[in-house]
Amino acid sequence: MAKRVSLSGNEAVAYAMRQINPDVVAAFPITPSTEVPQYFSQFVANGQVTSEFVAVESEHSAMSACIGASAAGGRVMTATSSCGLALMWEMLYIAASSRLPVVLAVVNRALSGPINIHNDHSDSMGARDSGWIQIYGENAQEAYDNFIQAIRIGEHPDVQLPVMVCYDGFITSHAVENLEMCEDAEVKAFVGERVAPYSLLGENPVAMGPLDLPPHYFEHKRQQAEAMRNAKKVILEVAAEFEKLTGRKYGLFEEYKMEDAEAAMVIINSTAGTAKKVVDKMRAEGKKVGLIKIRSFRPFPAEELVAALKNVKAVAVMDKVDGFTGVAAPLHNEVRSALYGAAEGKIVPGYIYGLGGRDVTVNDIESVYNDLFKAIETGKYEVYNYLGVRE
Amino acid sequence: MKEKMMKITPNVSWKDITPGGVITKSGNAEEFKTGDWRSMKPVWHEDKCKHCMLCWVVCPDNSIIPEDGKIKGFDFDHCKGCGVCTKQCKFGALDFVVEE
Incomplete structure (x- = not known):
């Protein structure tokens, strides 16, 4: 049974992360996304999740650690904003082209300069062509719901792409709203376990990220573009299943x-x-x-x-x-x-x-x-x- | 995702290639014929060769094939024609000529 709670958007997303219980979270703090890894690290310290929390030295490292963990077959997530997303830029493309379904909460904030901590969409819109799926949400409820659905969308066999779950800094991230949360067991059943088609670990380890010259690079990009096209159908399928669970309807x-x-x-x-x-x-x-x-x-x-x-x-x-x-x-x-x-x-x-x-x-x-x-x-x-x- | 081709050929389509260039088996560098990068090539004069094996030592591509402690020949599928072997030979047993 769902329960009514009063949470900020960041709390709601951190709670979703707790319910998902990912293998790895690697994050670096930046306003207004800081609370997401902050709350999550408390869940780790309290033993409420079994996740490995990696406190890295920059956002470039956060995304790099996420890529490594995802390539090893793990379910991986992080959060950032503004210049933090900008510092991840190079690695965003690596995650997408390596077809690693990392989930990233982008708490939208203006990009410098001049330096500004408040909300606009220049951060995620700048990354709009990085090959990531981008899902946007109006309020804390949608941020929570989108975050849970993002796992299923990104990890779908026809997609295998990373997903940004975007919501507005301060307006959504810090305002406390009433929302409906799923039971832990419901979320656990909804997201299931990640089945990675290829992994650096396990019985059939592979090599990832090789040099890709003119004979094959174009084919890899074409395949990646197809995965993005496939995502449209998958977003709707996952939304239909989520509606059955919660009664909340989502579309494109x-x-x-x-x-x-x-x-x-x-x-x-x-x-x-x-x-x-x-x-x-x-x-x-x-x-x-x-x-x-x-x-x-x-x-x-x-x-x-x-x-x-x-x-x-x-x-x-x-x-x-x-x-x-x-x-x-x-x-x-x-x-x-x-x-x-x-x-x-x-x-x-x-x-x-x-x-x-x-x-x-x-x-x-x-x-x-x-x-x-x-x-x-x-x-x-x-x-x-x-x-x-x-x- | 369906099982992608294990063997990536020059003609593989985007539908069959492994996602992100994943390489699913090890030890396949041998299948990549780097010999076609060559513009110069070594020519071995067996009569002058002392089989000192120093050319085998310096070859960066394992393209000089030894057998029973002697030079047997060259692997021209992988020799890139760098010329290091010809440069170090003290016996005039290796010439370096333009690849025809």
Whole structure:
């Protein structure tokens, strides 16, 4: 039986880790993810888990230790934020290309500089093409649920890829919320034991990470790309099984009041909560607004999103990161690319908001919906926008 | 994941190659014919050879084949043509020529 608890997002994820009881956790502290390994190390000290906890000297070492342990066949996890993720960069690619299903809690925080400890998505969005699956969650409940499902997604025989479970720093990581936790035995049964197809240890030890020159490197990359494509189906299968266990429904993205919506918003993580409140308010005023919250950013659910946006006239794509491309930010790029050839005259502006933890209010979100209605009426609008910056 | 090919050939497709380049058996370096990297090659003059075996000692690729304490010949599947053996030979028994 599930139980109601009040936990911060970081506590919820650390509790999920305790229930999963991984073989190895190797981590280095960085705000706002620090509490995850901190709480977990207490579970280790208390004998509540049998995990090996490796207190490493940097995030590069944390990911390296995770890769080694995962290559040895272990179930492995860690947590980081911001510059910690940046320091893991080189090893992120090694984990993904070596097909090692490490699970990483990314507690989203702005990247330096200037140095800033608050929430935006520049850390995980920077790593969006590292070959990791990226699952995003709105609140502590979703962070907890996603973390448990990530084990099954990454370790699926058709996938075998590492997974980032992303949630917003401070807003989700430190705010205490009510959530439902599974029983330890339920989680244990749900995640099962890791069955590694290849291992450095055991009866059939292999060599991993060899030099891979022009005759074969391309084939390995093609195979890795296929694994990412396979992940889409697996994410849905695991979600269906999780729903049976908990009653909580997950998909590639969440559609909120999208039926008959004319103006929609595509958004990631905690600001979706603020935006849902705005949707409720505007719906009460008779305005046809809806929202799509991306859960799986890698793999990106392009076809599914096109289908979900089929009937909207205008959709605002919200990025809590500036991609510095000279044009659009990451999510805006993805959505516009997905809609190319299927947009049928749709209005698809992008908004960069909340950088470095800048507060995003219901009024801000409402102004975006109002922009969309004005654009539908007049046909005039700006494609690239900043929300909440001082002009 | 289905059982991937144990033997990786130059023609293996992305569907059959081992994930991440995993090597599932040991001692297979011999199957990698590095001899085709060669642009120069050693030529052995058996009549001048004293079988001192120093060329066998210095060869970095184990490409000089001994038998009963004497030089028997060269493994040109793996000799990369570095020329170390020819450089150290004091008896004029090894020439170094352009690979045709």
